[in-house]
Amino acid sequence: MAAQEQYEELARQLSAVAAVRRDLGRLLPPDCSPASAIVLAMVQKHGELRMSRLAELMAIDMSVTSRHVTYATEHGWLERHPDPADRRSRLLSLSPDGEELLREVSARYTQALAGCLQDWSDDDLGTLIGLLARLRTSFGDCRARPHQHLAHAAGAAVAG
Incomplete structure (x- = not known):
């Protein structure tokens, strides 16, 4: 992690x-x-x-x-x-x-x-595109689950 x-x-x-x-x-x-x-x-x-x-x-x-x-x-x-x-x-x-x-x-x-x-090289652009798509998918998965993940993350950020 x-x-x-x-x-x-x-x-x-x-x-x-x-x-x-x-x-x-x-x-x-x-x-x-x-x-x-x-x-x-x-x-x-x-x-x-x-x-x-x-x-x-x-x-x-x-x-x-x-x-x-x-x-x-x-x-x-x-x-x-x-x-x-x-x-x-x-x-x-x-x-x-x-x-x-x-x-x-x-x-x-x-x-x-x-x-x-x-x-930027084609490889760099491809990597960025892939990582942004993965980030968007991960956040979509978080929205589909109860909001406790995002709320917990926000609380941890405030506490830290």
Whole structure:
């Protein structure tokens, strides 16, 4: 098991990664927030889905999801249509404008990453991608279990 100091350093590095995410967020078109881009990317990845499923996938409250979906719909990036299985429910899907926006966002992010990481080897990038995927999976596993693991970790960090 890793030493406490390693977890502390990991926490510092994750804070630094958050700053990188904020910098990438500045590359978005002016009317597209990072949250809007995430909503669109989730709909693209999972296909048509109900808002409740989107909220679940994003691990955010329905009211927050509703605000993001309303914004994206008003900008023409998402479409809502009746669910054939339950006409009272609506399904969300990407509009052609939403697909175009995601292509633009992807191109901007890819160009920025390629510029900043041009001196990284393919092996280094592959290692980073693999480790980030593993980290995301581990946190997903923690969310699926009772929150005692995250609460215990937070309590240990405060106590230490």
